[in-house]
Amino acid sequence: MSVAKTTPGVTDASGAVGSGVTAPGARPCDDTLLRYLLRLGDTSLVLGQRLGEWIGHSPALEEDLGLANLSLDLVGQARLLLTYAAEVEGKGRDEDALAFLRDAPQFMNLTLAEQPNGDFAQTIVRQFLLDAWQLEMYEALSSSSDTRLAAIAAKALKESRYHYRFSSGWLIRLGDGTEESHRRAQNALNGLWRFTDELFSADEVDEQMASAAIGPSLGELQPRWSARINEVLREATLERPVSARYPWHGKRGVHTEHLGHMLTEMQHLQRTYPGAQW
């Protein structure tokens, strides 16, 4: 993502995105679509940024490149989705303005995506749970009635298949590895599991998108995701934690404290030197 071709003053200071305020004259459907696109785009962006934090710190040179590749795929998806979102919003913002000049409450990513990298096991578990989710989402979205979204999803689906191969392979290796790697993988799974409820709890945005055949019914995706998870966890000799309904609302803009810290770093350059380019 090249940095900000943003025109100063165009930024929506009221933070209308995600605040429930519909721009005057905008059809309600546009606002719903906007929120939906932000959820998808922000989840990719935030997860991509998290993976980028590993660069230079990975356990091996090959993993450094591997994680960077996943990160770049995700940022690329975010770019396509946020570009579309910016057009739907119609306020003269572009994808860079959405990425670098919104505050945490205006981000609509799933709460799981913003959780810190922790150790390598935690990064892999977070990746695996979200890869499986994106795989199901993009597969469904590739036949969306919104042709632009369908095209973005079809491209992203190929990337997600590799991501899933990467993260499921690592999870099996860690879970079915040494006593230490098994313990770390299980700990990570236990710690992150509470954020998975949000992946499939549909609200009015998801429901409207489903009824317009733009997005899938989350309720129908859940068992497919669950079956994937079970299969890999079995092979990884890891125990699936007990489900807990936990009211995380990242996709409604209510986040854990971690997102703010992450954005501070991610947005530092644009906030300090508005409009900076290279």
Next chain:
Amino acid sequence: MSKDWPLFEVFIRSRAGLEHKHVGSVHAADARMAIEHARDVYTRRQEGVSIWVVRSSDIMASDPAEADALFEPARDKVYRHPTFYTIPDEVKNL
């Protein structure tokens, strides 16, 4: 960590119909990981359509000390090069 992983040699086929060529090596815990590492390290710029990996320790190499015995005898057999024939213009790929 990578010190504990065995070395794999990587071969990439750049296009359908061409042969796999040795491009380098990666460390990996197993063959599946070696393919992923090779993909991430060596095909980021569309360099390939197919990857082979093989444990470096499984490669048998000729002994450099035997180089004279193996390769010297071919030196004076220049007639083995097909340079004594005129190649028809119609033959393109020789």
